[in-house]
Amino acid sequence: MEPAPVIDLGSLRRSCAQCSLRQLCLPVGIGADDVDRIDRLVKRRKPVARNERLFHTGSAMNRLYVAREGAFKTVAGNEDGEEQVMGFHLPGELMGLDALGTGQHRCDAIALETAQVCEVPLEDLQRVAAEVPGLQRQLLRVIGFSMGRDQDHLEMMSRRQAGDRVMLFLHSLSQRFEGLGRDGAEFSLPMTREDIGSYLGLVIETVSRSFTKLQDDGLIAVRGRQVRLLSARRLAEAVHGRTN
Amino acid sequence: MEPAPVIDLGSLRRSCAQCSLRQLCLPVGIGADDVDRIDRLVKRRKPVARNERLFHTGSAMNRLYVAREGAFKTVAGNEDGEEQVMGFHLPGELMGLDALGTGQHRCDAIALETAQVCEVPLEDLQRVAAEVPGLQRQLLRVIGFSMGRDQDHLEMMSRRQAGDRVMLFLHSLSQRFEGLGRDGAEFSLPMTREDIGSYLGLVIETVSRSFTKLQDDGLIAVRGRQVRLLSARRLAEAVHGRTN
DNA sequence: CGTTCCTTTGAATTCGATCAAGTCTGGTGG
DNA sequence: CCACCAGACTTGATCGAATTCAAAGGAACG
Structure with a gap:
């Protein structure tokens, strides 16, 4: 108590x-x-x-x-x-x-x-x-x-690659957290994969796979809803068009 | 002159x-x-x-x-x-x-x-x-x-099927034309297929194919930029979820 | 009347959706 | 405290729809 x-x-x-x-x-x-x-x-x-x-x-x-x-x-x-x-x-x-x-x-x-x-x-x-x-x-x-x-x-949705959408999504969340004075590099997602999928126009399995792919590529570390952005530079690069 | x-x-x-x-x-x-x-x-x-x-x-x-x-x-x-x-x-x-x-x-x-x-x-x-x-x-x-x-x-973009997106697009344009006092059933598109594709997150070929498909299905008549909506009922049905 | 831009159509490829099991997690009650 | 349970998440295999690559037809404009 x-x-x-x-x-x-x-x-x-x-x-x-x-x-x-x-x-x-x-x-x-x-x-x-x-x-x-x-x-x-x-x-x-x-x-x-x-x-x-x-x-x-x-x-x-x-x-x-x-x-x-x-x-x-x-x-x-x-x-x-x-x-x-x-x-x-x-x-x-x-x-x-x-x-x-x-x-x-x-x-x-x-x-x-x-x-x-x-x-x-x-x-x-x-x-x-x-x-x-x-x-x-x-x-x-x-x-x-x-x-x-x-x-x-809208800009997230316009990306063709699922990974790009998820990347942009994490980037934008990160920015918003920073605006709140929180840590933009490591945070806990308040929403489910399902929510993210619906938001990004992807099914839940694709969201999950994108997370693991981004992790395998060394861009993020993810464990359940806990996310850490590893390479701000590469992330920003990916966000600004460069489709990979 | x-x-x-x-x-x-x-x-x-x-x-x-x-x-x-x-x-x-x-x-x-x-x-x-x-x-x-x-x-x-x-x-x-x-x-x-x-x-x-x-x-x-x-x-x-x-x-x-x-x-x-x-x-x-x-x-x-x-x-x-x-x-x-x-x-x-x-x-x-x-x-x-x-x-x-x-x-x-x-x-x-x-x-x-x-x-x-x-x-x-x-x-x-x-x-x-x-x-x-x-x-x-x-x-x-x-x-x-x-x-x-x-x-x-955003709702257009969230549709998975290209045909649905195009359908919603035409429907929404139609509504807007009607709001202007113009004919909502027949109008001329002011934009290129390329523009539509970019707007809907599709490539130009897919937009073109969607148009011809909708025409083959008897939902619209299209010739270049001139569009006529044939079945308001079926269109509205398709727009309200029913994925076909 | 030719050139350019826009559009359509076809064939091959790829990426995400779907179907189908599992795994992990936190919470509940025995 | 542990076993169980439901919900959330991951992973694999297959399938299909949209992209890509390629080419040709049509419309607009000087």
Whole structure:
């Protein structure tokens, strides 16, 4: 038995001003008093359990979500049951933008592990954004980053070789972890091989084989979900086109 | 010889209030006087020639672009020369959003045919958006639609069968044409097979074969770039998962 | 009217999907 | 504490679809 979940409650209460993700999130470049206004908009839910859904396909969007701790995946249902992973979301990354156009979500957001999220009612956010110019700019910036990750995803999918896709995937994850101040050279994958396969347009066996191949080639060391990137240089080379 | 390009000049001068794309563009749901404010922000360039670039990878973003007439493609360079088509842009669709995150464009925008564009300085747009609440909301909406098209793209790429990808592609193009008030059942493709292949992650030969296969199966009639969708029902069926 | 670019078609090859067993892991209950 | 179990992962063999290589037909444009 652990001491108690008191520390959890403490972290739940933490404000935007103290949040470790502050530099990546909406408050960037905004004065202390205005950060306070943002802070009051934010609702923090109780921890999201593994496999729990933040929102569902078809449901109306009324808030934006920011992963604060733990990773998520967004999944689009293929009508006939088949599901496609549209994206992975690490701390500091927005979720729910898929509904900006129509007002209805086009995918489900599912926690890959126990997670914490901040929720911001969209109405309120827009109201405050109109008054705080820095917030409006920053909102567009984080939306832009989100689109950038989608572009990265597209670039992975456009690679013909399975190994290249997996390589790009690991590279991009590595970059994102580094952006979070974590170790970009060694990390633990929050998602299953199945998830990765769906994300990359490959079947699970191919993902597995690609991992072992990359390991045999001395580019990575992998053991289950634990991954270490061995040659940043060769990895970057491979990422930048050179098909091998 | 044609009479003269006078009509062209006339259409160039047309304001947002009179624009046929008004319903799809930024002024949606905004009062007449505020539309006028938007209108004054908009710069209209001289026609963009086929293969001309609107912006380049790496260049700083300072405006948003809206295709007004004619189609564009956005292309990401693969460093080693290989290029990947990231999107196609029909009239009323925004371009340049790829730079929202970093402030630098991550792709080139190239006209597929002679085209007209409206350009809006981002600074000014943000300023006015802060004052006109409808504009802010509509800006987020059109950004959302743009993200939605990227998601559609991703869903095409996630299909394993080449024929399915091409099918989804034609379906989505058809929908977009209909949204423009054009015929969604018969249209002319503004892009080459090569472009389609790059967009869908297929080589040109596979695209060509897929077209002929779809024709042999009675789903479409195709002759060069002219395409007619024959069975909306069977097409929709195929689009919604049923792998054939 | 010829040249260039785009497109189609054919034959051979390759890489990933599929089918089919196993192995490893962490968690549960005896 | 150990045995068992389910889910996740790996590995092998076969098959098929898309790529590759090669060539020729068609459309567009000066």
